[in-house]
Amino acid sequence: MTRKGRRAALVAGMVALAGSGVGVTLYALSGSVEFFMGPSEAMARGMPVGRPMRLGGLVETGSVTHAKDGTLDFKVTDGKAAVPVSFKGIPPDLFREGQGVVVEGAMGGAGTFRASIVLAKHDERYMPKDVADALKKQGRWNDGAAAPAAAIPAASPKP
Amino acid sequence: MPNVASLANPAVFSRLAARALPWLTALAVGTLALGAWAAFFVAPPDYQQGDTARIMYVHVPAAWMASFVYATMCLAALGTLIWRHPLADAAQKAAAPLGAGFTFVCLATGSIWGRPMWGAWWVWDARLTSVLVLFLIYLGIVLLWQAIEDFSRAARAAAILTLVGAVNIPIVKFSVDWWNTLHQPSSVFRLGGPTVDGRMLWPLIAMGFGFLFLFLALHVAAVRNEILRRRLRRLTLRAADDSAPARPMVLEPAQ
Numbered sequence: 001m002t003r004k005g006r007r008a009a010l011v012a013g014m015v016a017l018a019g020s021g022v023g024v025t026l027y028a029l030s031g032s033v034e035f036f037m038g039p040s041e042a043m044a045r046g047m048p049v050g051r052p053m054r055l056g057g058l059v060e061t062g063s064v065t066h067a068k069d070g071t072l073d074f075k076v077t078d079g080k081a082a083v084p085v086s087f088k089g090i091p092p093d094l095f096r097e098g099q100g101v102v103v104e105g106a107m108g109g110a111g112t113f114r115a116s117i118v119l120a121k122h123d124e125r126y127m128p129k130d131v132a133d134a135l136k137k138q139g140r141w142n143d144g145a146a147a148p149a150a151a152i153p154a155a156s157p158k159p
Numbered sequence: 160m161p162n163v164a165s166l167a168n169p170a171v172f173s174r175l176a177a178r179a180l181p182w183l184t185a186l187a188v189g190t191l192a193l194g195a196w197a198a199f200f201v202a203p204p205d206y207q208q209g210d211t212a213r214i215m216y217v218h219v220p221a222a223w224m225a226s227f228v229y230a231t232m233c234l235a236a237l238g239t240l241i242w243r244h245p246l247a248d249a250a251q252k253a254a255a256p257l258g259a260g261f262t263f264v265c266l267a268t269g270s271i272w273g274r275p276m277w278g279a280w281w282v283w284d285a286r287l288t289s290v291l292v293l294f295l296i297y298l299g300i301v302l303l304w305q306a307i308e309d310f311s312r313a314a315r316a317a318a319i320l321t322l323v324g325a326v327n328i329p330i331v332k333f334s335v336d337w338w339n340t341l342h343q344p345s346s347v348f349r350l351g352g353p354t355v356d357g358r359m360l361w362p363l364i365a366m367g368f369g370f371l372f373l374f375l376a377l378h379v380a381a382v383r384n385e386i387l388r389r390r391l392r393r394l395t396l397r398a399a400d401d402s403a404p405a406r407p408m409v410l411e412p413a414q
Contacts, residue, residue: 007241011322018323026330034339035284056339092278094207102341119277124346126212127356128203 036102038078047083047107055083055113056102056121064097076103076113087115094120169246169386176383183376191369197362205359214272216363219347220370221265225293226328228258228374232300233325236318246382248314249389251321252304253381257374259297266294277341285334286342293331296324310389 026033036056037045047053060082063075072091075082085103095101100121108114198216205212232254238247269287270280281287300317307313335344347353353360 004241008237011237011240014319015322015325019326022326022330030338033285035282035341036339038339092276094276117278119279119282119341121341122207122276122343123354124343124349125354126205126208126215126346126359128358129206130203131356132206 038081039076039083040078040081042083043081047113049107049109052104052106054102054104055085056100057082059095059097059099059101061097072118073112076101083113084111085113085115087118089118091118092120094122168244169249172246173383173386176379180376180379180383183372183379187369187372187376190365190372194362194366194369197365202359202362203356208276211272211275212359214268216366218265218268218272219363220367221261221268222290223367224261224370224374225258225265225290226331227371228254228261229293229297229321229325229328231378232258232321233328236321239314239318240322243311245311245389246386248311249382249385250378251314251317253378253385255297255300255304255317257377257381259294259301261370261374262290262294262297266290279341282341284340284342285338286331286340289327289331289334293324293327296320296327300324 036054038057039055042053042055055076057076057078060075060077063073063082063084065073067073070088072087072089073084074087074097075084077083085105086108087103087105095118100123102119102121103113103115104117104119105113105115194216198213202213202216204210232251235247235251235254238244239251266287269290273282274280300320303317303320304313307316332345334340335342346355347360347363355363
């Protein structure tokens with residue numbers, strides 16, 4: 001083996017070692033690398049009262065109610081399960097029915113998730129309003145319900 | 160001592176660089192001007208984010224360059240470690256602060272974008288965290304260059320750090336696919352084609368090329384400066400060593 005070949009092999013070995021080290025670490029920690037859990041996954045794992053967590057999904061259509069004292073109630077769904085959420089505060093501009101959200105907080109006693117922060121999650125589609133309107137008109141898209149899978153953040157199954 | 164052929168290459172590079180720089184600069188300014196005009200006056204507002212989405216014409220190209228510059232540095236690092244090429248050393252050193260700059264622009268514009276749309280300046284999701292790590296790696300490489308006096312030893316140390324840090328690049332790219340993140344998945348470089356409307360896509364691509372040419376122009380200039388700086392240092396050392404103090408220091412043209 002030439003000197004250059006030996007050096008190349010050493011570099012390749014170094015990168016492979018570093019890569020597998022980081023890979024193994026991330027695999028072991030993948031649960032904590034996830035920013036949020038979908039309702040069905042969260043329910044399967046259990047949501048003990050008072051344990052802080054982030055819940056992500058779509059705002060269920062028809063579930064949003066504004067109370068007089070400024071409390072916002074809605075349900076976060078991933079299509080399989082839905083969790084009722086209660087939030088006192090101002091949600092981000094993108095918050096609406098059918099929109100992706102991530103809520104931070106903990107389960108309260110009455111089976112309602114008490115959110116301290118509501119974050120909006122949008123998908124990867126960018127288009128002018130006229131295109132969006134045309135798609136809606138053709139019935140190829142209505143907000144939330146028929147949005148492509150990518151818009152449903154927690155729908156993909158995780159190991 | 161490096162052999163004659165590898166010593167000659169930086170000089171050839173300097174000559175080519177001097178000729179190419181005005182053209183590269185003009186190309187960068189022209190493409191950026193076209194892209195900026197299109198981003199403001201051609202691209203329509205987004206259906207849900209309105210005019211706020213226009214920040215993507217800076218944020219997204221800066222993010223592309225953050226990874227592209229790192230890939231360039233990885234190639235240079237291989238040149239340093241395997242072929243021991245001095246031009247590769249200079250290319251690697253010159254790229255690191257530029258990469259850090261692009262990554263900073265990406266993080267800053269992302270933060271400004273995140274506040275109105277997501278409702279948070281910053282979240283610790285996998286995409287944002289891995290890009291912050293990329294920024295810190297860039298800073299580490301810049302500092303390592305400053306910390307080691309001897310140029311070729313610094314080059315080797317920085318090259319090793321660069322290649323170890325390369326692990327982070329696929330994590331940055333695929334973080335949005337591998338884990339649940341608040342950051343959206345890729346809109347342009349994805350299977351199945353871009354999910355950005357054509358009227359918004361071409362200004363974005365134009366800005367992407369603008370950033371690319373900007374990097375190339377800055378990088379070529381910085382590599383040339385690095386070569387000059389090394390030559391000046393060599394000449395200064397030689398002048399200091401010389402017993403004859405009257406001898407003037409001459410910067411001869413690169414031959």
